[in-house]
Amino acid sequence: MDGTTELHQTPLYDLHLSLGAKMVPFAGYDMPVQYRMGVMKEHLHTRAACGLFDVSHMGQVILRPLSGDVADAALALERLVPVDVLGLKTGRQRYAMFTDEAGGMLDDLMVARWDDALFLVVNAACKDADIAHLRAALSDTCEILVQDRALIALQGPDAAAALARLVPGIETMRFMDARAFGDLWISRSGYTGEDGYEISLPAAGVHDFATRLLDMPEVAPIGLGxxxxxxxxxxxxxxxxxxxxxxxxxxxxxxxxIQKTRRAGGARAGGFPGADVILAQLSDGAETARVGLRPEGRAPMREGVALFADGTGGEPIGRVTSGGFGPSVGGPVAMGYLPAPLSSPGTRVYGEVRGKRMAVDVAALPFVQQGYKR
Structure with a gap:
């Protein structure tokens, strides 16, 4: 970021400082990257017990249909995303993505359906552009209400037991359920592969709510790392x-x-940006594929590492897009893109790190077993 640009703060900024957080710029916000426990222990604590994350930098938007019929909001949103929003049942949430005319992705997001509206959570770095995109495309159909609320995530196998002490009834929710408990808008979802919840609540009450959770022995604060x-x-x-x-x-x-109803031959096939490209790829496949990668040895392969078919020569055939050490796996893990014919698990390629090519094997995703409450 430009050093002259002032960072935004979430409603939990003071709490982060009191917990000894190391703060870093992220998507225009001053965010905790780790606390006193450190990244490795925070990761393992979340997998074993329960971690609390501040995700208030994310964008929260309500689409309220001008007609009063939430189906009209669902059909309107389907003009921008390739997923079945109309078929989403009340009290459920679905993953979606905004696409462009070339079939690329402008952002990914979560969409929950309520009785009278849709609730969207979009990425922090994209939220201004996403909101402008929604207003340009859907203002004829929906009132677009940006929410100034806090958002926290409670993740891990002990999340249900911990949250139920404060919000009885959440333990009956299934993965991707979305319900209102008074001023709390809660979904059983998250971004860790573990069971857990995302909780939207008024900013004025989040400090007390988060503190009550952190007072529980199984709950620890977890940073961006x-x-x-x-x-x-x-x-x-x-x-x-x-x-x-x-x-x-x-x-x-x-x-x-991308549900069947939005694919070729479906009841509401196409109708979203880039549909011709995406529907053709659904039929014929894409030239490249995102893959899991397991580098040999202990050294991580970070984002940007070039991938090669041969250990000594040739031009790059792909690259790493995310990489680091996997504490639960006990070794380096990464994701990246390769030509589709080389995307099968077990395929060996080579990543170039500091001028030396290191062996890396394509691996099945995810690297850890998911803990979702189905």
Whole structure:
């Protein structure tokens, strides 16, 4: 960021400082990258017990249909995303992505359906552009209400037991359920591969709510460092790294998010930006594919490492888009893109690190077993 640009602060900024957080610039905000426990222990604590994340930098938007019929908002949003929003049941949430005319992704997001509106959570770095995109395309159909609320995530196998002490009833929710508990808008979802919840609540109440959670012995504060290693082990994409306008949902391995009704022959096939490109790739495949990667040895392969078919010569055939050490895996893990014919698990390629080519094997994603409450 430009050094003259003032960073935004989330409503939990003072709490982060009191907990000894190391703060860093991220998506225009001053955010905690780690606390006193350190990234490795924070990661493992989340996998074993429960971690609390501040994600208030994310964008929260309500689409309220002008007609009063939430189906009209769903059909309107389908003009921008390739997923089945109309078929989303009340009280459920779905992963989606905004696409452009070339089939690339402008952002990925979560969409929840309420009785009278849709609730969207978009990425922090893209939220201004996303909101402008929504207003330009949907203002004829929806009132677009940007929410000034806090957002926290409670993740890990003990998340349900911890949150239920403060919000009885959340333990009955299934993965991707989305419900309102008074002023709390809660979904059973997250970005770690573990069971957990994302909780939107008024900014004025988040300090007290977060403190009550952190007073529980199984709950620890977790920063951006562990959030990244957790999502990488879970095989989850980070926008601007693993996915962007240069990658289609098919190349990115996100075809599971495009329901049959939006595909060729479906009841509401196409009708979204880049549909001709994406539908053709759904039929014929993409030239490249996002893959999991397991480098040999202990040295991580970071974003930007070039990938080669041969250990000694030749031109690059792909690159690493996310990489680091996987504490739960006990070794380096990465994701990247390779030509589709070389994307099968077990295929050996080579990453060039400091001028030396190191062996790396294509691996199945995710690297860790998911803990979602199905």
């Amino acid at each position: 562990a959030r990244d290693s957790l999502r990488l082990e879970a095989g989850l994409c980070l926008y601007g790294h693993d996915i962007d306008t240069g990658t289609t949902p098919v190349a990115a391995g996100l075809t599971w998010a």
